Amino acid sequence: MSTVTILGAGVAGLCVATELVARDVPVRVVDPAGGPGAHGCSWWAGGMLAPFCEGETAEATVVAMGQEAAEWWTRAGAEVTCNGSLVVALGRDRQELDRFGRRTEGHAALDRAGLATLEPQVAERFDRALHFRTEAHLDPRRALRALVEGLARRGVTIAREGTPGPRVIDCRGLAARDALPDLRGVRGEMAVLRAPEVSLSRPVRLLHPRHPLYVVPRGDGVFMLGATQIESGARGPVRLRSAVELLGAAYALDPAFGEAEVLELGADARPAFPDNLPRVVARGDTIHVNGLFRHGFLLAPALARRAADHVTGQAATERMHENHAER
Incomplete structure (x- = not known):
């Protein structure tokens, strides 16, 4: 061949x-x-x-x-963590969690006690969550x-x-x-933080009608925060508005992020049809x-x-x- x-x-x-x-x-x-x-x-x-x-x-x-x-990434030699993922919402956004649950499958609803068995630190601020047990990162x-x-x-x-x-x-x-002229760019911005006081063993999504956030643990107290979704093919530095939204949402998830070190801010445009x-x-x-x-x-x-x-x-x-x- x-x-x-x-x-x-x-x-x-x-x-x-x-x-x-x-x-x-x-x-x-x-x-x-x-x-x-x-x-x-x-x-x-x-x-x-x-x-x-x-x-x-x-x-x-x-x-x-x-x-x-x-399974594919594991066979290819990548280190895959299979701890599932969590979805939470602040009290004022409870309807967002209900809506998310109706639109998805493969999850179990957790109360505060159930959440505490998985992520005790998250359970200090949230009394409900959706647990997607088979997901990975x-x-x-x-x-x-x-x-x-x-x-x-x-x-x-x-x-x-x-x-x-x-x-x-x-x-x-x-x-x-x-x-492929119908390709367009969708800009995404992210932050990498070191927050030794935050303990997470799986990704957590914080639902919000305007500023949704996901936090992914990288190990050794390092977390990736993402990500915006902006209709733009522009590449380059993170915009101030996006950085404020990402960091503010992280603080809402856990105030311990307020003492985090900002290691990186990055952005790029993802290809989409x-x-x-x-x-x-x-x-x-x-x-x-x-x-x-x-x-x-x-x-x-x-x-x-x-x-x-x-x-x-x-x-x-x-x-x-x-x-x-x-x-």
């Missing part, structure tokens, strides 16, 4: 490369940046493998395909490094430039708008894997499998929604 050239070394490109190599397909990865880093939206991801929580706004296809993620940066190292062990490195061969898989994200569903689309000798929106680490494994099925002739290229039209 001829070598497949993969354009882009973000989460989509690295997952595709890992899946193909596992099937003994020769690959090479080309990325002008030389690999994952702060220049790409994969670097600023939350790393929540939470398909049922995403079902609050996403279609059933996202929920179904996202359930493949934790990972550290995106460590997971990306695990993929790079796994590929290197198979002799695959990331080149900064190279002439594509006859078989190409384009995973360039927003840079692929030259070929108009319907917010990703696509695997074959055009000639090129397969496009794109439009992961805010579901990068959750859905990249499923899309990688489908792209690899097409390359190896195991299945026709699939698109994630029957009404998707190639443009």
